[in-house]
Amino acid sequence: MIRVFAGLGALVLLLFAASLLIGPAGLPVSDSIDALFRGEGEAITLVMREIRLPRALLAVMVGASLGLSGAALQGYLRNPLAEPGLIGVSGSAALGAVLAIQSGLAAAFALALPLAALGGAVGAVVLILLLAGPRGSALTLILAGIAISALAGACTSLVLNLSPNPFAASEIVFWLLGSLADRSMQHVGLVAPFMAAGTIALLSLGRGLDALTLGEDAAAALGIDLARLRLMLILGVAATVGAATAVAGSIGFVGLVAPHVLRRAVGAKPSRVLPASALGGAAMVLAADIAVRLIAPERDLKLGVLIALVGAPFFLRLILTQRREM
Amino acid sequence: MCTFLGAPAMGEFLGAPTIGDAPQRVVSLNLCTDQLAMLLAAPGQLISVSRLASDPRSSAMARQAASWPRNAGQAEEIFLLNPDLVLAGRYTARATVSMLERLGIPVQRFDPASGLDEVPDRIAKMGEVLGREAAATALIARFEADLLSLRYEVGTVRAAIYQANGYTLGSGTMAADIMEAAGLRNLMADRPGGGRLPLELLVMRAPDMLITSTPYPGASRSEEILSHPVLQAMALPRANTGPDWICGTPYVLRAIRDLQEAAR
Incomplete structure (x- = not known):
């Protein structure tokens, strides 16, 4: 158990370092490290501190948020298909973010961006819980999720199509597939508080979700306040996914794949899957963001593309194994 | 010094009649052919210009374009204008243009000008058609x-064009020629054409000046890169590209003069 967590931690650290050291400028490793810590060499220091550091930090933060939210949603709904991207939470958060940006609110008041994304995410999570419910079947969950994602995606595209800015329409791709290119420390500062609060809320759910695996009545008998658990889940997922989407667009599959891969290694207990998925998600997004820069540094490949390339076959395999178990 | 820039309009050419079998109902579909045609057509010869021609963000002749009816470039609309010549850009809505040709309307296509030396060619071609x-x-x-x-001699100031999405322009482009004529050294002269330049490569190349695009109304993530903290930390002098930079018309002279003033 401890070995798994140590391994995951080491993997995240390794990928974080790689993310800092890999980039189109091809800077020498020793110079890069000097520039990052001691600030030697003006241009290199700017590149390391203002371009690569925020990108690597955001990859960790966004990945951890998505992995953790996926694990929490799967634990609460007791449904292996729950994932912020699939069930429309990311899409709705993107709609909130796009509305904040296009209405000019985000320019007038910086916090409007993460707050609007959070609002969109809360709306989607509440709708999903109402429609699918804690005992809802996989079918209801997925149908509700498809409806919400399609609606949010259509509204996002509509808003961007109607924008007077000619670039806005081409950014539909960004909001649907996500990217970490050219983000800055301002973005890190803007979303860090939301992600920290959401992460604390979700990690605190471990014991409650463990009890819930025995059923709602058993959990209530064990002294778990289910209404409070539900509220913390909604706020935690909305804060983490909303903040992640506000700066990086919707990145799918991380919340699906990370918990599934790690459940084998750490066991099915949600209290263990939660932190493991956060680390796993961070590693996934870091790896994908490095790959994006290695494959075509001048093309701004979208993160969602790469993650879906890995995630979709995984999803198919999941369906096959589930069918066999039935 | 610069008579073109001071002249109120090209009005003095407009009086002469067209010769022989010159087209009498000309419709233009492209921003650049709009401007060349407005500069050269005889009174009444040009019957419609594209909608972009009167957009002050794209057109160097937005004010003049108000005197011509506008079209939205739809084949049906153009056909009903009953033109005897349609002017289009090489890459203007190909489906529309080929449909007009199938309907028997003569179409003249103009290549975009990729340098100052091509401006006289474009003017000559427009005069001919x-x-x-x-x-x-x-x-x-x-x-x-x-x-x-x-024209100035190229000096020592190294400038880079940096626009939305980190798009930059290297050698063999109109923008590069404008920069050189304004006396600036193009930081990206070693690359042909346009393309995306990752922000960290721009920082490592350390330009002395940035030439950026003017932001459009309504926000976009693509333009956010122009206010990235790293560019603010470098605190470079900036100039803007604009409508004068887009087409191979004599208005590129105004772009050169404005850039010379900004770089001074």
């Missing part, structure tokens, strides 16, 4: 004289 050769010859002579008097 409109049957306004004399006006074109006079405009070319004036353009060449003005360019000669305006």
Whole structure:
């Protein structure tokens, strides 16, 4: 158990370092490290501190948020298909973010961006819980999720199509597939508080979700306040996914794949899957963001593309194994 | 010094009649052919210009374009105008243009100008297709004289064009020629054409000046890169590209002069 967590931690650290050291400028490793810590060499220091550091930090933060939210949603709904991207939470958060940006609110008041994304995410999570419910079947969950994602995606595209800015329409791709290119420390500062609060809320759910695996009545008998658990889940997922989407667009599959891969290694207990998925998600997004820069540094490949390339076959395999178990 | 820039309009060429079998109902579909046609057409010869021609963010002649009816470039709409010549850009809505050709309307396609030396060619071609050769010859002579008097020697200031999405322009582009004529050294001269330049490569190349695009109304993530903290930390002098930079018309002279003033 401890070995798994140590391994995951080491993997995240390794990928974080790689993310800092890999980039189109091809800077020498020793110079890069000097520039990052001691600030030697003006241009290199700017590149390391203002371009690569925020990108690597955001990859960790966004990945951890998505992995953790996926694990929490799967634990609460007791449904292996729950994932912020699939069930429309990311899409709705993107709609909130796009509305904040296009209405000019985000320019007038910086916090409007993460707050609007959070609002969109809360709306989607509440709708999903109402429609699918804690005992809802996989079918209801997925149908509700498809409806919400399609609606949010259509509204996002509509808003961007109607924008007077000619670039806005081409950014539909960004909001649907996500990217970490050219983000800055301002973005890190803007979303860090939301992600920290959401992460604390979700990690605190471990014991409650463990009890819930025995059923709602058993959990209530064990002294778990289910209404409070539900509220913390909604706020935690909305804060983490909303903040992640506000700066990086919707990145799918991380919340699906990370918990599934790690459940084998750490066991099915949600209290263990939660932190493991956060680390796993961070590693996934870091790896994908490095790959994006290695494959075509001048093309701004979208993160969602790469993650879906890995995630979709995984999803198919999941369906096959589930069918066999039935 | 620069007679073209001071002149109120190209009005003095407009009086002469068109020669022989010159087209009488000309419709333009492209921002650049709009402007060339407005500069050269005889009164009444040009019956419609594209909608972009009167957009001050794209067109160097937005004010003048108000005197012509506008079209939205739809084949049906153009056909109903009953033109005897349609002017299009090489890459203008190909489906529309080929449909017009199938309907039997003559179409002249213009290549985008990729340098100052191509401006006289474009003016000459427009003069030819409109049957306004004399006006074109006079405009070319004036353009060449003005360019000669305006042109600076390339100095030591290394400037880079950096636009939304980190798009930059290297050698063999109109923008690069404008920069050089304004006396600036193009930081990206070693790369042909346009393309995306990752922000960290721009920082490592350490330009002395940035030439950025003017932001459009309504926000976009693509333009956010122009206010990235790293560019603010470098605190470079900035100039803007604009409508004068887009087409191979004599208005590129105004772009050169504005850039010279900004770089001073």
